[in-house]
Structure formats: structure tokens, C-alpha cells
Amino acid sequence: MPKNEALKIRHFASELTGGTGVASLRLHGELGKQGVESVLHHRFGVSGASHVEADQRYRSRFWRLWQGYVIGRRWRQQNSDRGIFIHSRWIFPTRLSDFGPLPDVVNLHLLFRWLDLPSFLSSIPEELPVVWSLHDMHPVTGGCTHPHECDYYTTHCHDCPSLKKASTHDRSWHEFSLKERLYRRLNLHIVGNSEWTTAQARRSALMRHAKSFRTIPLGLDIRAFEPVEKSCARRSLGLADNTFVVGFACADFSDHNKGGASLIKSLQELARETEITLLAFGGGKLPDSGGNFEVIEMGNINSPRLQSTFHSACDVFSVPSRIESFGLTALESMACGTPVVCYQAGGLAEVVIDGVTGLLEKEVGSVSGLTRMLQWMWKHPQERRAMGFAARERVTREFSDSLMAQRYIKFYEGLLPGA
Secondary structure, three states, rough: OOOOOOOOOEEEEEEOOOOOOHHHHHHHHHHOOOOEEEEEEEEEEEOOOEEEOOOOOOHHHHHHHHHHHHHHHHHHOOOOOHEEOOHHHHOOOOOOEEEHHOOOEEOOOOOOOOOOHHHHHHHHOOOOOOEEEEEEOOOHHOOOOOOOOOHHHHHOOOOOOOOOOOOOHHHHHHHHHHHHHHHOOOOEEEEEOOOOHHHHHOOOOHHHOEEEEEOOOOOOOOOOEEEOOHHHHHHHHOOOOOEEEEEEEEEOOOOOOOOHHHHHHHHHHHHOOOEEEEEEOOOOOOOOOOOOOOOEOOOOOOOOOHHHHHHHOOOEEEEEOOOOOOHHHHHHHHHHOOOOOOOOOHHHHOOOOOOEEEEEEEEOOHHHHHHHHHHHHHHHHHHHHHHHHHHHHHHHHHEEEEHHHHHHHHHHHHHHOOO
């Protein structure tokens, strides 16, 4: 690449909402600020950011009806308690050339229910660097987003527990075989958002076709996510000063893996000792609290400023997830000076430092462990505030979006011919 020519990156993310969409937007936006010609292509969602382009091909009624049929049929085939099982094939063949001139690097994020992997990956020139930023485990398995206790993906997926009808040559086996054929010809490079994610990817038999692995943590705008004076934040949300406020947020409260039911049980125990308010934002339906404590649901909040007010109003933020590749909501809470309690699950242990920026419970899913952490936070307000200060300092030092973009730029440049 000529010395003064800008690096050209094309990102692909199915949606702009949820953790993956937010992370993709933040990376794209900061790359642009640092002089990279970055374009983010997507299917779902709306953004006012520059060079964010929506795929308009699914607007006809026919495609919407056909999509609904396909999604319904596939949903009935999977064991939804374990999460989503994603198919590689989709209803609309897509080629990289459909999105304009070739970039220097293709950066993949989340592609399901949008890009048909066989047609899309086959259209990428063999020498063109392809970076796949892992936000879950789907790219390295036969279809599941998180394998949990299953390790078939380390050899060859089959008998998939995420499917209702598992067998030696079930859908996961076929998906795994298809991905292996597609990946074999790619100039593929894997970026995990945590060391845990990268380690899981390295275990996958599919990833023997990857040319390199790198870990680049997610980042955020530390100027947009910042502490708001707690009394002001509480007044703006109508919260009493004498209630212990516990925060919780996720895209779908009813997702078993997000641990909403465990949190409700813990708060029911804690409510016997003090006045509790659960402050939550996101989608879906929370489990019934039984009326033992106050619950305030704020719906979906997309504004970083409003999220800062939310987090700053909390005494502690809870992330009771059973599996997390990174833990973006934990990072956002820490940026606002609010400590986190969570299980030692996935990448969360790399975001939250036990006893410094929050508390970690080793027994994933333990209601009693979660209750003990919340009780400790309630009983130790001075130490809790000190953790909040340390959390903000850690995010500022290690998890800014500018640092994330710098790491990606260095990685991209190392993949180019002659580097």
C-alpha cells in the first residue's frame, strides 16, 4: 500500500443492535476518526453514523414471507434452551462484489439471517485478508453460538445437543463439513474479543485453516460513558436515596443463559434484609419477582448518555450470565464508576477484577454465590465506592475505543502484502 493511501476496510454485521452490533459500530466509527476508510454493511437497524450502509434487498413482501417461513422451520428444529443454532445457508445468494470495490481487508462480525455463507465466502479472492471478529462461537462450531459443555467442535460436530433431533450426521455435522470446505481456501485471521474466546477458537478443528489468531478486547467511548453524580442520576430516574439499587441489562430478559431467574431469586433473599430496587433495561420479560422488591423496567436504551445515567444510579450492576464471550454491559457499568458482580464465566473474568472492580463467583449459576456478592456490596458501601473508582480507571486505561481501533489498525496493516 502506498505510504499516504488510506487503509480500506469493509465490515459486515447482520444487525446494529445487541452487543455485536454496538461493538461493530464503535470499531467502525473510531477507525474512521483515525483515518481509515471504513464502511459498515448491515441488514437490521438504523444508524446516523457515516458510511454505514444497509442492505436493501429484502424489502419485498415475498422475501419477508419466505424469510419468516425459513426462520420458523429452523426454530422448530432446535433446542432453544441452549441458545440459537445458526445455519450457514440463507435465502438470498450474496457476493462480496455486491458491496462495491474490493477493500484491503474484509472484517466479518455477525452474519446470520443475512449473508449466505457459501456464496459470500466463495466470492472472496483467496489472497484477500479476511478478519473474523468473534463475538460468539458460531464461526468455529457446527452451528451453536456457545457449545457449553459440548466439545464435539474440537474434532467434528455431530449429535448436537442444540438440536431436537441429534444424530451422527445431523445438521451440525453437515454445517461443520460445509464450513470446513469454505474456510480451506480463505486467507482467514481470527480476532477474539477476550483471551477466553480466542482460546476456544483455537480448540476448534475448523480453525486449523486460520492463518493467525489475535485477541483485541472491545472498547467504548470513555467520554460518552462516564459517571454521573449518583444523587442526580437517582433523582432523574425517580429513585429513593435509601434503597439499594441493583442494575441488570440484556437484549432478552427471558434468555436462560443471561441468568435473570437467578438474579430474581438472589434479590428475593436480599429483600429480607433491606429495601431493594431492581433497575433493568433491555427486551423480553423478566421473571416474576413475587412483589418482594421494586422492579423498574426502562425498556431498550440506546443512548450512551442515558445508559450512563442508568449505571450511575445503581449501587452495583449484576451480570449473572452463565456464558459471556466478553461482557460489554459489565464494561459499560465500570466506565460509569459502578462495580460489577458476576460469575467467572467466559471473558467476564478478564473484564472484572475480583475484589478490585467488582466481585466474581467461581460457581457459575450459583444463586447462593450471587446472593453473597450482593450482600457484601450492600454491607460495604465504602469499599463498593472504591471499587467503582477503580473500575472507571481500568476502563479508561485499557478499554477505550481509540485503543481498540489502534490495535485493529496495527493488525490489519500486518496482513497486507509486503508487511
